[in-house]
Amino acid sequence: xQWIDKGFKQAPGxxxxxxxxxxxxxxxxxxxxxxxxxxxVVAALGASAFIVFAMPKHTTAEPRxxxxxxxxxxxxxxxxxxxxxLGWIGSVVGQGLVGAVAVALAIFAMVVFNTExxxxxxxxxxxxxxxxxxxxxxFTLGAVVFLAVVRHVLRHWLxxxx
Numbered sequence: 001x002q003w004i005d006k007g008f009k010q011a012p013g014x015x016x017x018x019x020x021x022x023x024x025x026x027x028x029x030x031x032x033x034x035x036x037x038x039x040x041v042v043a044a045l046g047a048s049a050f051i052v053f054a055m056p057k058h059t060t061a062e063p064r065x066x067x068x069x070x071x072x073x074x075x076x077x078x079x080x081x082x083x084x085x086l087g088w089i090g091s092v093v094g095q096g097l098v099g100a101v102a103v104a105l106a107i108f109a110m111v112v113f114n115t116e117x118x119x120x121x122x123x124x125x126x127x128x129x130x131x132x133x134x135x136x137x138x139f140t141l142g143a144v145v146f147l148a149v150v151r152h153v154l155r156h157w158l159x160x161x162x
Contacts, residue, residue: 007161014159022053025150029143044070044126045143047119052151056158060117063148065110069117070144073106074137077127080105084129095129102128 008015026049030042048070051061059065080102083089089098106124110116123140126132151158 005161011159015161018053018158018161021150021154022049025049025053025147029146044119044122045140045147047122048117048144048147051117051119052147053158054161056151056155057160061151063152065115065117066148066151067141067144068113068115069110069120070123070140072109072113072115073120073122073124074127074140076105076109077102077124078137080124080128099125099129 005015026046029045048066051058052066055061060069080098084095084098089095102124103121106121110120127136
């Protein structure tokens with residue numbers, strides 16, 4: 001078992017610079033778009049940033065999957081949240097079931113419509129069980145579009161690190 005990646009030993013500069021680019025991108029997102037969301041939504045975006053900067057050539061980093069996956073999962077989460085928002089479900093078990101249904105529907109929709117982006121399923125869960133609002137939707141979609149633009153601009157330079 002290797003403790004340090006072979007690629008890092010050969011080209012540490014790419015690893016360091018791509019990590020610094022991820023840092024700069026996340027700083028720009030949080031400051032530029034505002035840290036107005038709950039931690040769960042931001043965590044899903046952090047996982048998306050990992051894919052964009054560590055696995056930029058992977059299919060899940062493609063704009064269709066990055067943007068489409070998040071868009072689909074946000075919509076599914078918001079639809080699944082309706083029973084909670086209307087007070088039809090108030091128990092912890094009910095809330096858990098709503099979240100589970102949102103994740104299951106998100107998985108189904110992403111694979112059927114070819115928009116697979118695993119971190120987006122976290123947003124389906126977050127938007128289903130949290131009291132998120134329109135500004136959270138705007139933040140999330142703005143952030144994933146920003147990540148897609150950054151990936152596109154740097155596409156010739158970024159390498160898969162995994």
